Amino acid sequence: VSAGSEHDKLSLENQVELEALCNMLRLARGFVLGFARVNHPGLQRRLIDEIRCRCPEKQILELTLDPRSGAGIVAQCAEATGSSHPDALFVHGLESVLDLTERQSPAMTLFNLNRDYAANRFPIPVVFWAPDFAMAEFARQAPDFWSVRSGTYCFTGDDAEARTSLGRLEEGFDWSLSRKEKLERGRILEHILAELEADPAVEPHTLARVLSLLADTERFRSRPDREERYLRQARDHYERAGDRGGEANCIQALGDVERMLARYEEARSAYEEALPIYREVRARLGEANCIQALGDVERMLARYEEARSAYEEALPIYREVRARLGEAATLSSIARLLDRRGNPREASLSFAEAARIFEAIGRPDLARRELAERDRLGPARQSG
Amino acid sequence: MERLSQLYQQFDPLRPLEADEIDLYVDWQKQLGADDVKRRLANSIALSGPVAVTRLFTGHRGVGKTTELKRVQRLLAGPKNPRKLFVSFLFAEEWVDLNDVSPPDLVFQMVRQLVSDLRQAGFTFGWTKFGEFFREFWEVLQSEVELKDLKISADPLEFSIVLKNVPGARGTLRKLLADRLPTIYDLVNGTILKKAREWLRDPAHGEYQDILVIVDQLDRIPQKQVFSDRDLTNHEHIFLDNAGTLRALNCDVLYTIPIELAYSRCRGRLRDTYGSDILALPMVRVRDQAGKPCPQAVQALRDMVQRRAQKAGVTETEFFSDPQSLEWLILLCGGHVRSLFILLRSSIERAGKIPIPAAVLEQTVIRGANDFVIGLGGLGAEGWAALEEVHRSKQALADSKRLDLWNSLLRDLYAFTYEDEKEDWYDWNPLLGEVKRRPAS
Numbered sequence: 001v002s003a004g005s006e007h008d009k010l011s012l013e014n015q016v017e018l019e020a021l022c023n024m025l026r027l028a029r030g031f032v033l034g035f036a037r038v039n040h041p042g043l044q045r046r047l048i049d050e051i052r053c054r055c056p057e058k059q060i061l062e063l064t065l066d067p068r069s070g071a072g073i074v075a076q077c078a079e080a081t082g083s084s085h086p087d088a089l090f091v092h093g094l095e096s097v098l099d100l101t102e103r104q105s106p107a108m109t110l111f112n113l114n115r116d117y118a119a120n121r122f123p124i125p126v127v128f129w130a131p132d133f134a135m136a137e138f139a140r141q142a143p144d145f146w147s148v149r150s151g152t153y154c155f156t157g158d159d160a161e162a163r164t165s166l167g168r169l170e171e172g173f174d175w176s177l178s179r180k181e182k183l184e185r186g187r188i189l190e191h192i193l194a195e196l197e198a199d200p201a202v203e204p205h206t207l208a209r210v211l212s213l214l215a216d217t218e219r220f221r222s223r224p225d226r227e228e229r230y231l232r233q234a235r236d237h238y239e240r241a242g243d244r245g246g247e248a249n250c251i252q253a254l255g256d257v258e259r260m261l262a263r264y265e266e267a268r269s270a271y272e273e274a275l276p277i278y279r280e281v282r283a284r285l286g287e288a289n290c291i292q293a294l295g296d297v298e299r300m301l302a303r304y305e306e307a308r309s310a311y312e313e314a315l316p317i318y319r320e321v322r323a324r325l326g327e328a329a330t331l332s333s334i335a336r337l338l339d340r341r342g343n344p345r346e347a348s349l350s351f352a353e354a355a356r357i358f359e360a361i362g363r364p365d366l367a368r369r370e371l372a373e374r375d376r377l378g379p380a381r382q383s384g
Numbered sequence: 385m386e387r388l389s390q391l392y393q394q395f396d397p398l399r400p401l402e403a404d405e406i407d408l409y410v411d412w413q414k415q416l417g418a419d420d421v422k423r424r425l426a427n428s429i430a431l432s433g434p435v436a437v438t439r440l441f442t443g444h445r446g447v448g449k450t451t452e453l454k455r456v457q458r459l460l461a462g463p464k465n466p467r468k469l470f471v472s473f474l475f476a477e478e479w480v481d482l483n484d485v486s487p488p489d490l491v492f493q494m495v496r497q498l499v500s501d502l503r504q505a506g507f508t509f510g511w512t513k514f515g516e517f518f519r520e521f522w523e524v525l526q527s528e529v530e531l532k533d534l535k536i537s538a539d540p541l542e543f544s545i546v547l548k549n550v551p552g553a554r555g556t557l558r559k560l561l562a563d564r565l566p567t568i569y570d571l572v573n574g575t576i577l578k579k580a581r582e583w584l585r586d587p588a589h590g591e592y593q594d595i596l597v598i599v600d601q602l603d604r605i606p607q608k609q610v611f612s613d614r615d616l617t618n619h620e621h622i623f624l625d626n627a628g629t630l631r632a633l634n635c636d637v638l639y640t641i642p643i644e645l646a647y648s649r650c651r652g653r654l655r656d657t658y659g660s661d662i663l664a665l666p667m668v669r670v671r672d673q674a675g676k677p678c679p680q681a682v683q684a685l686r687d688m689v690q691r692r693a694q695k696a697g698v699t700e701t702e703f704f705s706d707p708q709s710l711e712w713l714i715l716l717c718g719g720h721v722r723s724l725f726i727l728l729r730s731s732i733e734r735a736g737k738i739p740i741p742a743a744v745l746e747q748t749v750i751r752g753a754n755d756f757v758i759g760l761g762g763l764g765a766e767g768w769a770a771l772e773e774v775h776r777s778k779q780a781l782a783d784s785k786r787l788d789l790w791n792s793l794l795r796d797l798y799a800f801t802y803e804d805e806k807e808d809w810y811d812w813n814p815l816l817g818e819v820k821r822r823p824a825s
Contacts, residue, residue: 016734023733030396037758113477113606148397148398151733
C-alpha cells in the first residue's frame with residue numbers, strides 16, 4: 001500500500017494518526033482500549049493494510065461483530081480469539097450492534113458491565129474501527145468502558161473517499177429503508193459533511209451530493225426546516241460545480257418542501273424556476289416530474305383545468321422516457337381530477353390503467369389502492 | 385522503546401493502585417489539607433462501636449474510588465486501628481449482573497464473599513449447617529428443567545457463577561431467596577457472624593474486633609426508570625426502597641453508589657435512611673471557584689505523575705520538552721486523575737519518544753477535546769447551554785425538568801463536582817473550554 005498509486009497515499013493528518021495507533025500497538029503490554037474513527041470503509045481497509053506493513057511483528061486478529069448472533073460483544077471476541085494469542089484485536093461492525101432507534105442498545109449495556117472481565121480476558125490492545133457516530137454512541141452507552149480508553153485515532157477521508165462512500169450510501173436510499181438504517185446513514189453523512197467542510201480541496205459537487213442526501217434523510221424524518229436548509233446549500237454547491245441538473249433537482253425539491261407545508265404559491269414558483277433548467281439540460285424525466293408537480297399544485301389551488309392540462313403535458317413525456325412509475329402516478333392524478341369534475345366513467349378507466357401499470361412494475365400495493373378507487377365509483381360505471 | 389513502554393504502562397487508566405503501592409500513592413487530600421474522605425470513611429466505621437453501620441461512598445468514574453477504598457481497607461484492617469476490622473471486599477461486576485441487580489441477590493453475594501474470605505482465613509465453624517442450606521438450593525436448582533444439564537455442586541461459589549451467567553437460574557434463585565431470606569440472615573447474623581467474631585478476636589487469628597464488607601462498583605449500575613407511575617429510578621428502588629435488605633447483615637457495610645443518585649433529589653432521604661451523609665471523593669481541586677489555579681493541588685498531581693514516571697526511570701525534564709507542559713495538562717484535566725492519565729498516554733503514543741514536544745501535547749489536547757464534541761452530539765444545544773450555565777454559576781442544574789440531563793452530565797464526565805471549605809460546587813470539564821476556544825478538528 002505504501003508503494004501504491006498517488007490516490008492510495010495517506011494524507012499527512014492520517015499518517016500522524018496512524019503512527020500514533022502503531023505506537024500504541026508497540027508500547028502496549030496488556031489491555032488497551034483504542035478507537036479508530038473512520039467513516040469510509042475503503043479508507044479503513046487501506047489503513048489496516050498499512051498498519052500490517054508498519055508493524056509486521058504484530059499478529060493482528062480482525063473480527064466483525066454479528067448483530068444476529070445471540071452472543072454479546074465480549075463473547076464474540078472470545079470466540080474469535082479462541083485459544084490463539086494474537087498481539088492485537090481489531091473489531092469491526094460496532095455500528096451493527098447499535099440501534100439508533102433505541103436510547104440504549106442492550107448489547108452496549110451488557111458490554112459496559114463487563115469491562116473488568118474483558119480487560120482480564122484480552123490482555124492485548126483492542127481497537128474498535130467504527131464511524132464517528134458509533135464511537136459517539138459507545139461513549140454515551142458504555143461510559144465505563146469509554147472512560148478507560150487510551151486513545152482515539154481520527155482518520156478523515158478526502159474527496160475521492162467521500163465519493164466512493166457516497167456511492168454506497170446512495171444505494172437504495174429511499175423510504176423503503178428501515179428507520180434504523182435511515183438514522184445510521186444520516187449520522188454517517190453528517191460526519192462526512194464535517195470532514196469535507198474542513199477540507200479546502202473538496203469538490204463542490206461532492207459536497208452538493210452529501211447535502212442532497214442529508215436533505216433526503218431530513219425528509220424521511222419529516223423535518224422540513226432542516227431539509228430546506230440542506231437543499232439550499234446543495235443548490236449553491238451544484239451551481240458552483242456547474243451542474244445545472246443537480247441545481248434543478250434541488251429547486252424542485254425545495255418546491256416539494258413548500259408544497260408539503262401547504263405554501264402552494266411558493267411551491268409553484270420553485271417548480272417554474274426548475275422547469276426551464278430541466279429543459280435546458282434536456283432532462284426529460286426531471287421535466288416531466290416538474291410538470292406533474294405543477295399539476296399537483298394547481299389541483300391543490302382548485303384550478304382543475306390548469307391541473308389537468310399539466311398532467312396531460314407530463315404524461316407523454318413519461319411514456320417517451322418509459323418512466324412507468326411516473327406514468328401511473330400521473331394517470332392516477334388525472335383519474336382523481338376526472339372524478340372530482342363529475343366524470344366517473346373516464347376516471348374509472350384511468351384508475352384501471354394506473355392499476356395495471358403499478359401491477360406490472362411490481363407495486364401491487366399501489367395497484368390495489370387504484371382498484372379500490374375504481375370500485376368506489378361503482379360497477380355500473382366501470383362497465384359502462 | 386522498552387523504557388517508553390514502561391512509562392506508558394505507568395499511566396494505565398484502568399488499574400487502581402494496590403494498598404501496598406505506597407511509592408506511587410499520593411495522599412493529595414492530606415497535602416491539600418482537605419477533608420480526607422478515606423479517613424472520614426474509616427473513622428465513621430471504626431468509631432461506630434458495636435452497632436453495625438452502613439456507609440455510602442461515591443465519586444466520578446476514574447477519580448480513584450477503588451484506590452481509596454483499598455486504603456480504607458488497609459486503615460481499618462491495620463494494627464493501628466483500635467477497632468481492627470476483618471474486611472471482606474466484593475467487586476460487584478464479577479459476581480452480580482449490574483444490569484439486573486436485585487438487593488437480595490446482592491446480599492447473597494455479600495454473604496458468599498464473606499463466607500469465602502472467612503474460610504480462606506481459616507474459620508471453619510458452621511460449614512455443615514451452611515452446606516446443608518446451600519444443598520437445598522442446589523437440589524431445587526438441579527430440578528429446574530433449564531438448569532438440569534448444568535453441573536453445579538452445592539458450593540456457594542459455583543452457585544454464584546451460575547447465578548450471574550444463567551438468567552434462568554437468577555429467577556429460580558430469586559424465588560428461593562424470597563422465601564428463605566430471613567433464614568439466611570438468621571443463619572449469618574445469629575450463627576456465623578457471632579462465631580466468626582469470637583474466632584477473629586483471637587490474637588492467633590488476627591485480633592479483629594469486628595467485620596466490614598465493602599461492596600465496590602455498584603456505582604456502575606446503569607440508571608433506568610422503574611415503576612413509571614411512581615417516577616422511580618432503579619437506583620432509588622435499590623438503595624432506598626430496599627435499604628432494609630441492604631442493611632440486613634449485622635456487620636458494618638460500605639457501598640459505593642452511583643454519582644447521579646448521590647447528587648439527586650434523594651440525597652436527604654439517603655442520609656436519613658442510612659443515618660449518615662454520603663461521602664464523596666471529589667476531584668482534585670486544581671482551580672478555585674474563581675478559576676484561579678491552586679498551586680498545592682497542581683503540585684499533588686504533579687507528584688502523582690512524577691512518581692510514576694520515576695518508576696519507569698524517567699524524570700519530568702526527560703518526560704516533557706517544555707517545563708510548563710505538565711502543569712498545563714493538569715489544569716486541563718480538571719483534577720480528574722484518569723483523564724490526566726489518558727492525556728499522558730495519548731501524548732506518548734503521538735510522540736513515540738520522550739521528551740514529548742509541546743506541539744504534540746497540543747495535538748493530543750485537541751484530539752481529547754474533539755472526542756468530547758463527538759460525544760456531546762447527543763446532548764445537543766440544550767446540553768451545551770446547560771454546561772455553560774454550570775460553568776458560569778458553579779451550581780448544579782436544580783430544576784427537576786433537567787434532572788435527566790444533569791444525570792448525564794455527571795455520569796459522562798461533562799460536569800465535575802468539587803468541594804472546598806465552604807461548600808460543594810460544580811464546573812464543566814475544562815476540556816470543554818478547549819472545545820469552545822478552538823475550532824474542532
